[in-house]
Amino acid sequence: MPMPESFDLDRLPTPIGTALLVTDADGLLRALDWEDHEPRMKQLLRLHYGTVELKNARAPRGLRAALTGYFKGDLDRLAAIEWRVAGTPFQQKVWNALPRIPAGTTLSYGALAAKLKMPKAVRAVGHANGSNPISVVLPCHRLIGANGSLVKYGGGLERKRWLLQHEGARIKKGDGSIKRLGGVLEDPSQV
Numbered sequence: 001m002p003m004p005e006s007f008d009l010d011r012l013p014t015p016i017g018t019a020l021l022v023t024d025a026d027g028l029l030r031a032l033d034w035e036d037h038e039p040r041m042k043q044l045l046r047l048h049y050g051t052v053e054l055k056n057a058r059a060p061r062g063l064r065a066a067l068t069g070y071f072k073g074d075l076d077r078l079a080a081i082e083w084r085v086a087g088t089p090f091q092q093k094v095w096n097a098l099p100r101i102p103a104g105t106t107l108s109y110g111a112l113a114a115k116l117k118m119p120k121a122v123r124a125v126g127h128a129n130g131s132n133p134i135s136v137v138l139p140c141h142r143l144i145g146a147n148g149s150l151v152k153y154g155g156g157l158e159r160k161r162w163l164l165q166h167e168g169a170r171i172k173k174g175d176g177s178i179k180r181l182g183g184v185l186e187d188p189s190q191v
Contacts (some may be wrong), residue, residue: 005049008057011035012064014071016159019136021067027060029083031133032067034155044133048086070136075103075167081137087128090121094128101142104168108146130154136163 007030010021020041022031033041045052058064062080069077078099085095093116101107109129113121125143132140135155141163145151150171153160161171 004051004053005045006053006055007031007045008059009054010057010059010064012059012067014067016155016162019067021059021063022054022133023057023059023063024084026084027063027082029059029063029081029134029137030085032135032137033133034135034159037155040154041133044131047131048133067136071166073166078103078137078139083134083137085133085138087131087133090124091128091131094125095132095134095138098129098132098138098140098142101139103139103142106142106144106164106169108148109143110146112143126152139163142167 006025008023010023012019012021016034018035020031020033020035020038021029022041022045024030031041031045033044042052042054045054063082066077066080085092087095094112097112097116101112107115109125110119110122113119113125116125118124129140129143130152132138132154135141141153141155141160150157150160150164165171
């Protein structure tokens with residue numbers, strides 16, 4: 001029987017709840033999720049790594065500082081975070097594309113599928129996005145519905161809304177959809 005994968009688990013207070021940070025022996029981020037979604041995070045870890053042992057330990061200072069900086073408004077700090085994920089080649093392709101969506105902008109699942117040169121893989125992109133183990137750093141919150149609506153975020157739609165607004169997107173009142181004008185998300189009622 002193989003030895004269980006061993007990771008460190010830390011907790012970081014943020015404006016939208018306590019973030020769970022899972023790191024490996026090299027200090028690389030393996031998962032980021034929310035304390036109120038810990039069972040889902042553990043399930044994703046099991047799917048990607050098999051049996052996982054989590055021990056409470058402080059995440060590397062640089063990782064904590066980068067995330068704290070991001071939540072204080074220094075959005076570029078996410079790029080400094082080193083991470084490693086396990087997943088299928090397709091999942092890896094989707095997850096590696098997410099950080100290339102600039103902060104304050106969004107893409108629909110279909111647009112990301114097209115950028116990946118797989119325009120018919122919209123549902124597969126959605127499933128891969130939903131299996132993303134590193135929320136915020138691999139910014140799955142930047143994917144929206146084809147009609148501009150906020151859909152499907154493992155941490156909850158309120159967090160998705162907060163993250164998009166924090167990054168400079170303006171959410172349309174009422175249905176929670178976003179309007180994209182000139183490459184920047186804007187609230188049409190404010191234009």
